[in-house]
Amino acid sequence: MRRDVFQAIADPTRRAIITLIALQAMTPNTIAENFNTTRQAVSKHLRILTECELVKQEQEGREIYYSLEIEKMKELDKWLNQFRKIWETRFNQLDKVLTTIKKQKKC
């Protein structure tokens, strides 16, 4: 079962979990309280997130604190980069057109 970041963020609950623990580490129980599912379902999501290294654990007694592996999120950013170049170019082209129109109005 090969996991990747793209598949991991496809599920809305997992995206919510990611956002939830982005700023503060949380235990599975606390995370589950924020959702309308069982603790076990959240546990499964956390396993998937751990498998693709989007999340790291830190044991503290019988509690396990989960927190976001922010570096892994950059992978998405990296993939988006190829398109960012395109939309910036498009914007520049639009900008050029607008400038031309402006100049024409002045004359």
Next chain:
Amino acid sequence: MRRDVFQAIADPTRRAIITLIALQAMTPNTIAENFNTTRQAVSKHLRILTECELVKQEQEGREIYYSLEIEKMKELDKWLNQFRKIWETRFNQLDKVLTTIKKQKKC
């Protein structure tokens, strides 16, 4: 069947299609030639991409040219923004630490 961008990019073939048509519009047949699947499978992917408005069509006779709706890709960028703030802060904090270490070494 609610489609969203996150679910759309979860599939590797769809990601490849997106990259393929990002710079140049293509027909389903031409797109399918680039993959190891049937034309119908590609057609299904294109339907999903169309449903979540990641792709737009332009009919030309009996051919249909598909191209990327680059604006929609910004939605992903927008979602990533919340984490970008975090990783930039982390970087700045690291930078601060490094600067402090440097200063300490000087003294």
Next chain:
DNA sequence: TATATTTGCAACCGATTAGTTTCATATAAA
């Protein structure tokens, strides 16, 4: 007009998914 090409859709199939219930293990508290 008859034939070929381009495409989308429906029906089906095996695999995967997200969820539940049940159970086992480990740690903390009484």
Next chain:
DNA sequence: TTTATATGAAACTAATCGGTTGCAAATATA
């Protein structure tokens, strides 16, 4: 030690997914 709490794993289920085959519609070409 006994009981309560926190957690993960296994087994099961309904729904969805990605793929295939077969077919119909529309357009181009002979």
